[in-house]
Amino acid sequence: MSELINLSLTDQILGLGDKAFSSKEITGAYLNEIKKKESLNCFISVFEEESEEKALIADENIAKNKARPLEGIPIAHKDIFCIKDKKTTCGSKMLSNFISPYSSEVFSKLDTAGAITLGKTNMDEFAMGSSNETSFYGNVLNPINEKLSPGGSSGGSAAAVRANLCSFATATDTGGSIRQPASFCGVTGIKPTYGRVSRWGMIAFASSLDQAGIIAKNAKDAAIALKYMSGFDQKDSTSLNEEVKDLQKEVDADQEHVIGIPKGLIENIKNDQVRDSFKNAISILEKDGAKIEEINLPHIEYSLPAYYVIAPAECSANLARYDGIRFGHRSESVSSLEDLYVNSRTEGFGKEVKNRIFIGTFCLSAGYYDAFYNKALKIRNLIKSDFDEAFKKVSSIAMPTCSNSSFELGSISDPVEMYEQDIYTIPANLAGLPALSIPSGTADEMPIGLQLIGNYLEEGRILNLANKFQKLTDFHEFK
């Protein structure tokens, strides 16, 4: 049955529909693989029995010709999405005992579409990290080379897709947490437009930047999965009340592309292999008929500092609810209210989370607000305008996903060096634009990604371009 897990989502849907195989078979195959590759540490929870039961129901639905769009497809959710009556840890000791009494909209939508949740994937604590090393549950190993990091924060989801432990996985991206691990694991990851997917029930890191998306085997699979996850949700005030386009159709449509490349970008790529691979990817697309234009994004060089003010500021408030009072970790050595707060939070949060709470609290403090937070908001607006201007003449923008391929676990200890992992991915979060990463070559024998950024709500366009690229290349194939 192991060949079933290698199939693309598109082929799995076809095969299930044609009754070439059953959901029971494919679910069983994935569950076996998860057990076999337990040492990768991709999952925090696995729902074995429940998945098997759901597979039987899916097979019945298929038999009765009542199959829903993703009927019987085994998937995984990043452990940042609340699922009713399930442990939802967000990779933290703080929530290691938290059983959610309600479900996230992402889970509900995919569940309603018929997908089977195999389990919940490992992640950096509260989605803060770029290597999956901040997880309370230990780091995930990169399936391609187990000495290396799978990237983060959605490292568990990216590695699970790469290791064929699920058909596709949900993930979240605040500053690159879908795209960077997708790049490191040689898979396709898309962060849609901010507001395209409901944040209801998705544990917040930085509310104005967090966006749920998909990690899949290829652009076509990602398009299908994203289609069933998107849409307006009145429970999320920042959700966009816009029609959901048929991404499945659009990914294969005949579209013209004008690709913008920021001025000075290529020369500034330090890693030769990353630079060559990027140039190669662009020339492949150009040969295929895409127009290439130079664009100006004068303010994106300030993305990283702006992001590392805004995201920690929001996180310092978002994580204030973890106080040991109503849920989550509560310290046992407590003799006063202050002890309860201090000890519960000291014990419950890891080092990186604390770093960011400190940074955020500082940036919002009286006397520093204007110097840091307000200035960061101004930069954010300038970056948005830069993109608006650029999209007047191009239909997508290309950049590398990351300035390097995967690094050795434990090799980066300087937080700022780790933050630089997100240098190419952060601008799309600040502007709220859709962006994806597809495998486009290798550096040091590990995959590297090509990033495509689209205009607002134009997920379909960048997926179409990504699909074109994947028709012309085999970087995305698991070897």
Place this chain on the structure above:
Amino acid sequence: MSLNNWQPVIGLEVHVQLATKTKLFSSSPIAFGAEPNTQASEIDLGLPGVLPVLNKEAISHALKFGCAINAEISEKVIFARKNYFYPDLPKGYQISQLDDPIVGKGSVEIKLGEKSKIIGVTRAHLEEDAGKSIHDLYSNNSAIDLNRAGTCLLEIVSEPDLSSAEEAVEYLKKIHSIVTFLGISDGDMSQGSMRCDANVSLKRPNDQELGTRTELKNINSFKFVEKAIIFEIDRQIKELENGEKIIQETRLYDSKKNLTRSMRSKEEANDYRYFPEPDLIPIKISKDQINDVRRNLPELPEIMKERFMNSYELSDDNAELVTINKETASFFEEVLSYKVSPKNAVNWITGDLFALLNKNDTNISESKVNPKHIAEIIQNIEDQKISGPSAKKLLEIVWSEGGKIQELIQKEGLEQISNDDEIEKILDEVISENQKQFEQLKSGKDRLQGFFVGQVMKKTSGSASPQVVNKLLKDKLSK
């Protein structure tokens, strides 16, 4: 020590709980006195992943208040997070407003005897309430009830235009009457629907600059506002005249001991680290929306009072009395719909009915005597069918037993005897039983007149017309 040397400067912050069906950011119902934590959803509990959705009814309530005090209305409503830790504050921040409060500068007029004074309102903004900590339920633990968490508050901030405790009380009464007439709050201070903090400072009468202020918390009745401010003015005068400086601090009013005591100094004050709430998008308020609210504004107390003075020829005092709140005013107008004299209606409502309400510790909307009862009682008095004392008795019977006025008059034999012969017969009986007193009366002991009238009333169970008794007694004395 003398107040003459000092000018108190007072500003009030009034928190009004808005009478919305659901909470400010969740669909939980608002009900006072429900079982603890039964009116709290995952949003009110601040569970991981939840998001606020603004209650439009709260916006419309706030707009009504803004229009009623002729205030500037913000075109854009932005919410902000106010960060502080407290066990009954579930998220570790309160969603409030900092910049662009929904209601900007406005004013109200207060009456001080013959004079009136305009008091400026700086702003009024929407915010969510916290829960309640209960410290006396368990011996070693505190309990938290989150039913109140998330209910809508309108915080109304006055300019420091108030110069005495008396003015502060009048202002508070004015705000109370506006919000209750608008129907945007029940204004029940005993249940915390209206809470008040006062900023108090002193300056020399000719000083331009304000003195150092203290903030008085927890003054939750008209009486306590007065007492707390009087105490605080006194305390500050003593300090200043002893050459001490006033420390800027928050002081708690202890109503049992009638004093204020220091709670925290400025140095210990929270840095709330406000920043724009990223989970909510700015709300636009259109001119049309404001005009619509303005057009549909209910009649406000001073306009109603003026109308009562003009149409019903009520005195200023009487008009004030029946427009004390919306319920009394509509009770009054309903009594008038039965064509009774407005003056009698005022007297009966604000006299005997209010006394009954006080005795039974209830308010007019809970009155067991309805406007029709009052109207019929007045009609019977006006037609001289019952005496005043009988009417009072009747009112008490209706309150405790209910029933129809005409039937009760019959049943209780309260019909007034105005037949001269019948009364004369009883008077003769009284005279013959009290010969000695009658002689004394005849010889000029005038105060015995009341005794004879009283005896007749007693024999007739109060149903004799006192006017007739007096007239007959006079006749007999002059014989």
